[in-house]
Amino acid sequence: MHLTLKIWRQSSPEDAGQLVTYEMPDVSEHMSFLEMLDVLNERLTEQGEDPVSFDHDCREGICGMCGLMINGSAHGPRAATTTCQLHMREFEDGETILIEPWRAEAFPVVKDLVVDRSSFDRIIQVGGYVSVNTGSAPDANALPIGKEVANRAMDAAACIGCGACVAQCPNGAAQLFTSAKIAHLALLPQGQPERQRRTQRMVEQMEQEAFGSCSNFRECEAVCPKEIDVGFIAMMNREYLRAKLS
Amino acid sequence: MQLDAKIPSGPIETRWQKHRFDMKLVNPANKRKFDVIVVGSGLAGASASASMAEMGYDVHCFCFQDSPRRAHSIAAQGGINAAKNYQNDGDSIYRLFYDTVKGGDFRAREANVYRLAEVSVEIIDQAVAQGVPFAREYGGLLDNRSFGGAQVSRTFYARGQTGQQLLLGAYQALARQIDAGKVTMYPRTEMLDVVVVDGRARGIVVRDLVTGTVSSYSGDAVVLATGGYSNVFFLSTNAKGCNVTAAWRAHRKGALFANPCYTQIHPTCIPPSGEYQSKLTLMSESLRNDGRIWVPKEAGDNRPPGQIPAAERDYYLERRYPAFGNLVPRDVASRAAKKEKDAGLAIGPQRNGVYLDFADAIGRLGQDAIAARYGNLFDMYERITGENPYEVPMRIYPAPHYTMGGLWVDYHLMSSLPGLYVIGEANFSDHGANRLGASALMQGLADGYFILPYTIGNFLSQHLGEEKVSSDHSAFRDAEGEVAGRVEKLLSGNGTRTVDSFHRELGSIVWEKCGMARTREGLLEAENEIAALQEVFHREVKVPGSGVEFNQSLERAGRVADFFELAQLMCRDAREREESCGGHFREEHQTAEGEAKRDDENFSHAACWEYGGGRGSDAILHKEELEFEYVKPSTRSYK
Known part of the structure; x- marks a missing residue:
């Protein structure tokens, strides 16, 4: 099929950036979205032009490295699918596709479609863990955990840290990401001793970064490739209140 | 060159314990005087960095991704083995040791494998304490499954995302040490060389991938946790960034490379769909528990699979290996698929696959039961191929997946270049010529949490009080x-x-x-x-x-x-x-x-190659003879 791509090109963080149009006359429906960009880049390289930079690694939807705004939607049109797992059969012959980097103040552009998501790492660093040194753990079965609780914790822990939630949010808020880790650990008995300190520190770090505030648009949940639900945000808000009041 | 694997003597059951006692210690106040460089932040690198920082060392950790949480360990689906015997089915450390030596076709080092089996139980304890949400029974205890043809249920798992959850556990432990100021993290930074001073690894040269600046870092020891080299095949199940550069640069500086020809071809991957194919996607091995593998008996049979009657299908694994059937080990299953393709029997639009068919299992158990077991894998298959595997058989074909070969290390996990340690998939030591399913996560974490942090102290203690080498050298x-x-x-x-x-x-x-x-x-x-x-x-x-x-x-x-x-x-x-x-x-x-x-x-023997100038024919061979005192070599049979 024939596609027209309008891609955001920005040579450096200082560059103003612009949309550039590329014609793709021979796209196969079986290509992944990133394979289509690979084909474009091969062509640009052969023509002596600068290929389009984009982040990607596992191409199996689990590392969280890839992420593009495709026609205004984080990771594109298909629900529960990362950009790398999106295939061209989701698009129509003759279509024009707008491709942009994650749009959020907290994720500054590095180059073209590549952004800096180190703000996510900083949120985890202040408390997104159980403080247990190697070698000090009791036997794994000494602590029974109900199947439903373990499953719910796993729902939250499935977050891949891609940043789609922030990119889609009109406020650029990071509540879904932060709450997923707070909920994962608050649900489990292992997370109890540090429950309040963790919540407080992670929420405050989130607020220090350039993220916006949550006003319940729920766009984050709609685009999350791992279908993490906003129930965890409600839980985080309760956890935070509890931590502040005690 | 004299290779000394430094394997401790005595009964295999007590070697590691005795060795831990014999090794010299660095006292707590002295640990902070040492800087350790760790390259890679996957299971091995992240767990080693966190553990050494907890002990008091100053750690500098480098990765090429934008965050340490993205290392390719994250993509492991199936599970992690441990000899817990929670299922009361006769498992033991000795049995896991035995299975691993045999599964590796008698080309691994016995003492290392025994130690791996021994610390496997501690890994599960550690991961659970970190909050890794493993699957559980209704009673609240941990669930297990049998994996990769093992005859006991010793595999722990977290849905189809075991690698992700274990890596996030290690990443979170690493994040805690970054916050504590004990680990300095360098993301988007690629190691491009090892620096050797007076015959000892003393640092690395890196390139900042954002600015392009080339600079170097010095340390008292260097640890490579940089994964395997399956991407030499271009098409593999590895992440696009996986590469051999760190290991190869160390090889060029004196570290021997052992058994590079031992590569694992995983039997169940989605075949390429065209010339533009950029990588291959693994479908978990667990699918072989219920799926039946077949090809048409006649070459050139172009009928849709549903219209080929049972009598005209060749369920070749069941035919050739009646005892193990579709569950034969990976190497056997992969070669059998190749044999069918070479005979002109491959299927699919590109004639590059075999069928993995769930029709019988769906008929027997119902679609809901199959969806409960493999739903996420079926969804992934559908996203990639556009075909519904509940209705038509999956098409699969083998693809490069893991490399058992790697830099040679002794029992301490130190390479032949003093001061350079190699852990995880990057080393050669534990899997011999074939790795069993659910053993890669085990080895990465064993090396990082429980082996290297001890053995590196033995080396560093001998260099206490020595002057630091500056990166101005x-x-x-x-x-x-x-x-x-x-x-x-x-x-x-x-x-x-x-x-x-x-x-x-x-x-x-x-x-x-x-x-x-x-x-x-x-x-x-x-x-x-x-x-x-x-x-x-x-x-x-x-x-x-x-x-x-x-x-x-x-x-x-x-x-x-x-x-x-x-x-x-x-x-x-x-x-x-x-x-x-x-x-x-x-x-x-x-x-x-x-x-x-x-x-x-x-x-x-392990074939250990010394760099000779870049051409294969220039390389110089050294041999480490392997001795099998406990598991006597026999012919593997899955008939």
Whole structure:
């Protein structure tokens, strides 16, 4: 099929950036979205032009490295699918596709479609863990955990840290990401001793970064490739209140 | 060169315990005087960095991704083995040890494997304490499953995302140490060389992938946790960034590379759909528990699979291996699929797959039961192929997945270059010629949490009070100069071909001639073809942009340049190993029934290669003889 791509090109963080149009006359429906960009880049390289930079690694939807705004939607049109797992059969012959980097103040552009998501790492660093040194753990079965609780914790822990939630949010808020880790650990008995300190520190770090505030648009949940639900945000808000009041 | 594996003496059950006592310690107040460099932040690198920082060392951890949480360990689906015997089915440390030595086709070091089995139980304890949400029974205890043909249920799992959850556990432990100021993290930073001072690894040269700046870091020891080299095949299940550069640069500086020809080809991956294919996706091995593998009996049978009656299908694994059927180990299943394809029986639009059919299982158990077991995998298959596996059989074919070969290490996990340690998939030690399912996560975490943090102390304690080497030392300046020179050379070419076009061509030579089946003649051809292509690469490659900016083409070019040298060594190693074992199948060495034929008399050794100048034929072979005191070599049979 024939596609027209309008891609955001920005040579450096200082560059103003612009949309550039590329014609793709021979796209196969079986290509992944990133394979289509690979084909474009091969062509640009052969023509002596600068290929389009984009982040990607596992191409199996689990590392969280890839992420593009495709026609205004984080990771594109298909629900529960990362950009790398999106295939061209989701698009129509003759279509024009707008491709942009994650749009959020907290994720500054590095180059073209590549952004800096180190703000996510900083949120985890202040408390997104159980403080247990190697070698000090009791036997794994000494602590029974109900199947439903373990499953719910796993729902939250499935977050891949891609940043789609922030990119889609009109406020650029990071509540879904932060709450997923707070909920994962608050649900489990292992997370109890540090429950309040963790919540407080992670929420405050989130607020220090350039993220916006949550006003319940729920766009984050709609685009999350791992279908993490906003129930965890409600839980985080309760956890935070509890931590502040005690 | 004299190879000393430093294997402790005494009964195998007590060796590690006794060795831990015998090793020298660094007292707590002295640990902070040591700087340890860790390259890689996957299961091995993150767990080692966190554990050493907890002990008091100052750790500097480097990764090429934008966050340490993205290392390729995250993609492991199935699970992690541990000899807990929670299912009361007769498992034990000894049984896991036995299964691993046998599964590796008697080409692994017994003492290392025993230690791996021994610490496997501690890994599960540690991961659970970190909050890793493993699957559980209704009673609240941990659930297990049988995996990869094991006859006991010793595999722990977290849905189909076990690697992700274990990596996040290690990443979170690492994040805690970053917050505590004990680990300095350097993301988007690629190691491009090791610095050797007076015969000892004292630092690394890196390139900042955002700015392009080349700089160096000094330390008291260097740890490589940089994964495997399956991407030498171009098409593999590895992440696109996985590469051999760190290991290869260490090899060039004196670290021996062991058994490079031991590569694992995973039997259940989605076959390529076209020329543009950029990587291959694994479908978990667990699918073989309920799926039946077949091809049509007649070559050129173009009917849709549902219209081919049972009598005209060949369920070749069930036919050839009645005892294990569809559950034979990975190497056996992969070779069997190749045999069908070579006979012209492959299926699909590209004639490059075999069927993995769930119709019988759905008929027996119902679609809901199959969806509960494999729903996420079926969804993934549908997203990639556009076909619904509940209605039509999956198409699968083997793909490169894991490399058992790697840098040679002794029992301490130290390479032949003093001060340079190698952990996880990057080393060679535990899986022999074939790795069993759910053992990679186990080994990465065993090395990182429970082995290296002890053994590195024994080395560092001997260097207490020595003067630090600064990164202003001339050896660092020289190494930086070499790196800058290589970058410059890659950029200066005025060619017309892209890096990927060379990588694809290299990969296809290695796949055809050093893949699932190898011959002496083919390997010799491959060595010549690769060397010839390497020359064309350096003459005609086109790397756009400059070295002082974010430049993904340049990153790839450097990695492919190193793959060219590694590929030649792989072929040489495969050629010299005149036997078939595990994932290494030489067509000249097979039984009348087409099974692998080992030669224990002449090849019961690890082949350890010394760098000789880049050509495969220049490399110098050293042998570490393997002794089997406990598990006596026998022929693996899955009939």
